[in-house]
Amino acid sequence: MGWSLSAVLVVVVSGCQQSSNEYQPPPPPKVTVATPVVQTVTQFVEENGETEAVERAEVRARVRGFLEEIRFQPAQTVQKGDVLYVIEQDEYIAAQSAARAALTAAEAAIEVADASIKNADVEVTRSNLEYERQKSLFDQDATTKSDFERAVANRDAAVAALNSAQASRSAALADRDKAQAQLEQADLDFGYTEVQAPISGQITRTLIKQGNLVESGSHLATIVARDPIYANFSISDRQALRLQEARLEGTTPSERADFDLTEIPVYLGRELDQGYPFAGNLNYIDQEGVDQETGTLALRAIFDNPDERLLAGLFVRIRVPVGELEDAVLLPEKAVSRDQVGTFVLVVNGEDVVQRREITTGARYGDMIVIATGLEASERVVLEGVQRARPGNPVTATNVTLSPVEMPAMDAPPEASPEAADAEDSASESDDAAAEAAPTERESAETAARPSDAS
Incomplete structure (x- = not known):
């Protein structure tokens, strides 16, 4: 009888141990979700361009003789009329x-x-x-x-x-x-014999050293004025028509006659800038019209450049506002993923289950991007934790609210903002620092976005 009781205890204990070793599924991963921002956005024409100095003048000798004095340093700012050289x-x-x-x-x-x-x-x-x-x-x-x-x-x-x-x-x-x-x-x-500066600006290094013989017409140096500065760019004939129609829509004939092209703002970004931190105005439209060989219209914008952050000869990105799009759907660009199938976002339905939405995107506004098709404005989109969310699986969602995007002015001539450029440069440096980690996270997001075998 004693032996039988011991056997029963062993069986009971064994059963308890087996029950405690059963697999416990992990809790649903935590993600941050938000509904898209719906607002009116400014539409743009975006092209590449090149900066050009507003004034550029060559300093040349007008008489023959030996160069006795050089009265400037390379890159020095000189004023019109300053004596730069003295010839014997x-x-x-x-x-x-x-x-x-x-x-x-x-x-x-x-x-x-x-x-x-x-x-x-x-x-x-x-x-x-x-x-x-x-x-x-x-x-x-x-x-x-x-x-x-x-x-x-x-x-x-x-x-x-x-x-x-x-x-x-x-x-x-x-x-x-x-x-x-x-x-x-x-x-x-x-x-x-006293060679003067023909314009005000920054002077290059001297091309002829002191003590050398110069001839009448010898090129001695060059002066460049960079404040303000031009940006030259071209748009297609179709873009030109779009810009013209958008700008003159709803205007009267007299208003069209009085229309001033300097009312059209233009935004500029350098290669390493995030966004378009420099603001200026359209300054010139090629009066010969569209080039029949290239099908483009040459334009020029002018930008204040008091701190000379914009150098002549830079390749830049140009953005010109041409109209407005109402009820645009916007999301942070970090919520958008891409794989071999296409571009997509992950949404969380009413039952907190992840679903994939194939989308197409439009223009970017800072860190926000327009979702052109594939997403309803009421859907909750995964912003944080994309790499942990898998279509068909549940998640624990935390809702946040996105702020509307501040749109640039359509008509009022903008003011240049060096502070904004500084902020953009800082953001660009942060983006560069995080660039190495980004591919790994994106790969994880793409892997997580593929439907699981169980689903």
Whole structure:
């Protein structure tokens, strides 16, 4: 009987141990979900472009000589009229002196000619009087023929002397004008020995070193003005029509006539910028219209650049607002995944079960993206924990609320925002730092998004 009781206890204990070793399924994974933001968004034309300095001028020598001084440092900001170089001046000082001497001599010759003219004029008057007297006497046979002929000769000689003096004065005047012109040219050449900045801006390094001989026309350096700065880009003929129609929609003929292209804002982003942190305005539309060979229309925008964050010659991204889309559905781009099948998001239904939605996307607005098709505005989309969620499996969902996206202005000329650019640069650095981890997380998300065998 005792043995039987022991056997029963062993059986009971064994049964308890087997019950405690049974598999316990883990709790549903935790995810964060939110319904999409539904709002009116600005539609854009997006193209690539290139920045260009508003002003660019080559600094060139205008006279020949040895380069004596260089009065700037590379990359220095210079003002229009600043003396940048000094060319040897001795030769041009001598030319000035020679021109002044020639001018003085010509002016002295004019004075001599004036005195000669005065004397000759007196002699002409006297000889004319004598001629008239002798003629009257000769007509009355009161004088000899030789006396009359002598009076005629004296009169003619006086007139010839006057004409000669006047000719000498004309020659002296011509010499003075020539000497004056030579002096003015000498003064100009001397002034050109100080090479001045033709515009204000930043100057490059010098192309000719001190002590070298420069010729008239030698390229010495270049000055570039980068504030403000241009961005050149082109849009297709279809985009041009879209922009025109969107901008003139609902306007009257008089409003169309008064339409100012500078009212169209333009946004710019550099290669490493997140988004478009620089704001400017359209500045020029090619007046020749659409290029028939390329089918594009050339445009130019202008941007304030006080801190010179935008350099000339940069390849940039351009965004121009062309219209508005009402009731657009937006999600954080991190909620969107992609695999070999296509682009998708994971949603959680009313029973907290994960489902996959195939979608198409539209324009991006910061870290948000438009969901063009495939998603209802009322559906809860997985934002955090995508890698833990599997279609067909339950989850524990925590609801959060997404904030609307701040849209850029459609019409009001925007103001440049260096602070925004700084923030974008910081965000870009953070994105770069996280880039290495992103592929692993995305791969996990794609694996988790595939339906499980059990489902």
